[in-house]
Structures are given as structure tokens and as C-alpha cells.
Amino acid sequence: MGILKDHVEDSPNKLFVGGIPHDYNEDMVKTILMRYGRLKAFHMPKDNGKSKGFAFCEYIDANSTN
DSSP states (O other): OOOOBSSOOOSTTOEEEEOOOTTOOHHHHHHHHGGGSOEEEEEOOEETTEEOSEEEEEESSGGGGO
């Protein structure tokens, strides 16, 4: 298992994921996203420890982005 980066570089494969419930934690969101492929990078901004309701990610296999 590779190391998951916590910063998602700007690229054509960077995904914005919105509408995340504020009580979801990073592990919950990553579990959902990993149904579609292995993640290369993931970042979920927080405010006072709670999700801001969005995240960014990038998959190892660019085909998973589709």
C-alpha cells in the first residue's frame, strides 16, 4: 500500500467532491471514494475540526476519474 498524499496538486485529474455532510470524517469520505479506485492524494478542508463540506482527490489510475 502506497503513501496517500494529503495535498492534491492542480492537474486535469484533480476532482472536487462537494456536498459532503459536515459530520463526515476523512476516513468515511475516503472509504466512499476508494470504491472507484486507489487514491493518490486526498484533502478535506476543516474548520474547527469539522468538514467544510467538500474535498479534493486524485486517483492513481486516471481512468478512475471518469
